[in-house]
Amino acid sequence: MNKKQWIGLCLTVIGLTIFSYYFLEWYSARQSAESLTTSEAKQYEISTPSKENETQNINQTETEIKTDTSLQEEPVQIPASKVNHQLGDKVAYLIIPKIQKKYSIYWGADDKVLKKGVGMFVSDLTTTPSGNGHTVLSGHRDTVFTELGQLKENDQLIVEYENKTYTYKINKHWITDSEDRTVIVEKSEPTLTLTTCYPFDYIGDAPDRYIIESSLLSIR
Secondary structure, eight states: OOHHHHHHHHHHHHHHHHHHHHHHHHHHHHHTEEEOOHHHHHHTOOOOOOHHHHHHHHHHHHHHHHHHHTTSSSOOOOBGGGSOOOTTOEEEEEEEGGGTEEEEEEEOOSHHHHTTSEEEOOSSSOBOGGGTSEEEEEOOTTTTOTTGGGOOTTOEEEEEETTEEEEEEEEEEEEEETTOOTTSOOOSSOEEEEEEEESTTOOSSOSEEEEEEEEEEEEO
16 A cells, blocks of 8 residues: 555545544434324323414413412522532423424533533523523524424423423524524523524524523423
C-alpha cells in the first residue's frame, strides 16, 4: 500500500468514526421518544366533546382546579433551581396523546442533556410541574420533537412527575427568533411550554424557535 492509499484509508476510517459517533447520538435521542402502546393509548385517551359542550367542559374543569387550589391561600412557587435533581437524570415523562408519543424528560437543557432527549429547563424563573409555575421543556426537532407541528389549540399535553399526572391544554403556539430568551419567564399560573428549533425540515442550525404554551387542567 503506497502513501496515498494509506492516507485515503485513514481519512475513510476517520470519516466513518465521526459519522458513527453522531449517528449513535442521534439514535440514542430518538429512542427516548416512544410510540404509545395500545394499553397506554387507551389510558391516555382523550374524549372529544361536541363543540357546543367543549367550552362548558373546559370551564368546568378549570373551575374545579381553582376550587382545589383556593384551599391554599397563595400557592408557593418553588424554582427549579432549588430542586435537588442531578443534571442529566431522567425525572419525568411527557405524553402527547394527539401524536401517540411518550418522551423521557431529563433534568437540564444544555447541549449534553438535549442529546439524550427532552430536557427540563432549570432556572430561578422556571419550575417543575409541582412547583406551581412555569415548566419549560426543550427538545431537538430532528430527534424528539419532529411532530410538534401537528399539535393545535386545545390539544392536551401530559407530564408524569414524582408519582403525579399533570394534564395541560394547549392555548397557543408561535414562532420566534432562535436567540429570543423572553420565552423563559416567570408565570403566575401553572404553565407548560414546549420549545424546539424551526423550521422542522431545516438542514443545519435553524434560525427560529417553535413555541407551544399550555395551561394546567388537572392533577391526579
